[in-house]
Amino acid sequence: MYSYDSRVRYSEVDHNKTMNVSSIINYFQDCSNFQSDSLGVGISELTKRSRVWIMSSWQLMINRYPTLGEPITIGTWPYDYNGIYGYRNFILYDEKKEVAAVANSIWVLMDTKLNRPVKITEEDYQAYQNEPAYKMEYAERKIIVPKELTSLPPFTVMPSYIDVLNHVNNAQYIRMASDYVDENFQIKQMRADYRKSALLGDIIYPSISKTKDCITVVLSDKEGHPYVNVAFHGTIE
Numbered sequence: 001m002y003s004y005d006s007r008v009r010y011s012e013v014d015h016n017k018t019m020n021v022s023s024i025i026n027y028f029q030d031c032s033n034f035q036s037d038s039l040g041v042g043i044s045e046l047t048k049r050s051r052v053w054i055m056s057s058w059q060l061m062i063n064r065y066p067t068l069g070e071p072i073t074i075g076t077w078p079y080d081y082n083g084i085y086g087y088r089n090f091i092l093y094d095e096k097k098e099v100a101a102v103a104n105s106i107w108v109l110m111d112t113k114l115n116r117p118v119k120i121t122e123e124d125y126q127a128y129q130n131e132p133a134y135k136m137e138y139a140e141r142k143i144i145v146p147k148e149l150t151s152l153p154p155f156t157v158m159p160s161y162i163d164v165l166n167h168v169n170n171a172q173y174i175r176m177a178s179d180y181v182d183e184n185f186q187i188k189q190m191r192a193d194y195r196k197s198a199l200l201g202d203i204i205y206p207s208i209s210k211t212k213d214c215i216t217v218v219l220s221d222k223e224g225h226p227y228v229n230v231a232f233h234g235t236i237e
Helices: 023-039 042-049 170-178
Strands: 002-007 051-062 071-082 087-093 099-111 185-194 203-210 213-219 226-236
Touching: 002 023, 023 042, 023 051, 023 071, 023 087, 023 170, 042 051, 051 170, 170 185, 170 203, 170 213, 170 226, 203 226
Parallel strands: none
Antiparallel strands: 002 071, 051 099, 051 185, 071 087, 087 099, 185 226, 203 213, 213 226
């Protein structure tokens, strides 16, 4: 496992002085980039080969939210490859070295010249060392979206949403979706199913479905084709 230590920063907490879902995802995303860079297969090297890893789905399980100033350790490791897909776990330890959060992620290897997925070869993963998958209940990659959704006002993709790949970063979608979660809804699990990339200036049309234990947010284009489906599972407190 690749890991690094940090402390929960002021910029990473909400008004309750605790981390939120998007800040955890950002830490996990940084961790995978740090590992790839340390192994010589980071974004710069992949760019030379016209390759990039694109997020396909997240499954995040949260035991507790670390608080402002708390020492934390973030870790990650790949555990499998299959066709165009790569599979990676993440873990977040709190100051007591207990598991605060754990995640499964599925990635797709893309050819940036052809703009399409490509089969993963040994060259693509030989720098990494696979480890056993984390023991957890793994959800399906695709999210079943409720038939009845309530439409919400659309918004425009702004420059601050865009990452180094010139599309909306996967963590930004999570932040967008979480803005529609009620304050008294305590998120215990988050799933995200990415469908296509939103670009600068695109208009995103959100819609939502709520039950007592699940809030589903769909972020779509004008024709109703999803950029991402996000499901938040939890309890009302």
